[in-house]
Amino acid sequence: MARRWYRLAGLAAALMVSSAAFGKVPLASTAPLAGARGLGVHIYDHCPYCTRVELVLGWHGWQPKRLVYGYADVAGPTALIGKKMLPVLTWHDSEGQEQKMCESKDIIEAVEVTAESTTGGRLIMRRTGRKDLKAWQTRLRRVMHGLTRPRLLQMPIKDFAREEDRKYQMDKYTAKGFSYERALADTEKLVPKVNTLLLEFEELLRSDKALNAFGHSWDDLYVLPSLRVLTCVKALAWPAKVRAYVEKNHADAGLACYFEHAC
Ligand SMILES: N[C@@H](CCC(=O)N[C@@H](CS)C(=O)NCC(=O)O)C(=O)O
Structure with a gap:
């Protein structure tokens, strides 16, 4: 069940991210993290993809547990999503099911969509494409x-x-x-x-x-x-x-x- 949700959430977030990139209204507007408990952000401290996730979580005032991995630790990240890649966000949903999400863009979109429908708004506008x-x-x-x-x-x-x-x-x-x-x-x-x-x-x-x-x-x-x-x-x-x-x-x-x- 958790795996199926994880795949669906990834797909929904990917659709939202790609539609956002093309300047369209996002296709889905659910709040995947509404009611989430025990949020954990699994990261390497130096990793830019992890930092962008932590910035957005922090700017929204969310304080997930920070789980930092040794760079040679293969088993830790692999146990989360089946491959050695971070960041990963973990949480328990409102029904107590454990959920996981990878891909920094998907995580950020999930945070933004949730903030939009719960705490009042997105913080991050689209990329401008500034050539300079x-x-x-x-x-x-x-x-x-x-x-x-x-x-x-x-x-x-x-x-x-x-x-x-x-x-x-x-x-x-x-x-x-x-x-x-x-x-x-x-x-x-x-x-x-x-x-x-x-x-x-x-x-x-x-x-x-x-x-x-x-x-x-x-x-x-x-x-x-x-x-x-x-x-x-x-x-x-x-x-x-x-x-x-x-x-x-x-x-x-x-x-x-x-x-x-x-x-
Ligand atoms: N597309 C992924 C990329 C994440 C990524 O490349 N993470 C790097 C750390 S910066 C990683 O986990 N690398 C594993 C390794 O090099 O062993 C995202 O945006 O989340």
Whole structure:
């Protein structure tokens, strides 16, 4: 029963998400999380998909139990949804049945739809498709990983607490041609590039709290998790407005950044 509901919920959410993406009115308007008890959000602390889910849950004032997994733990996530992939949201519905949902977009849509019909409203507008933002993100992606991958391993998070967790991350990216040694040696080349991007980002912000004047949108959900990950890099110079945007949005969601542990 739980499995069947889980598949149906996934389908309904997928329909809503895809119709939202094409600018249509969502096909379904049920509130999948109304009456939910014992909400749990299963995550890796450093994972951008997990962060976007935690941001939306937190902005809505929901405080699910936070279950963080070691990156090499295959059994934990697999026991939830049959594969090693997070985030996953778990809860008991109004009939006491255990429910699970994966896919960050589906989880966020479920939270938004539920908030719309229970607590008064959605918080996240659709992605705008701003070209300036897309170009900025593409340039950031090219340079950020050399700074963040080696340093995330040093953060005091459960993801990388054990040697096997750190090895899992290193094996994963080394197999794709990433060199940790070269990345660290390139620090002095990469830092000015990211600093320039952070300065440029200041110009992209159209309000203190959001990328667009109308408020939060998927634009923010794509960018904030990358900026949070960058907070583990000590040598970066954060323009005050950008740092405030990052700190305020994460603080509002009750989510810590890595500034104090940056290395
Ligand atoms: N489409 C999924 C993607 C989730 C995803 O890729 N999660 C990564 C963590 S950032 C994961 O679980 N990776 C497992 C692994 O690398 O072993 C979503 O949006 O939720």
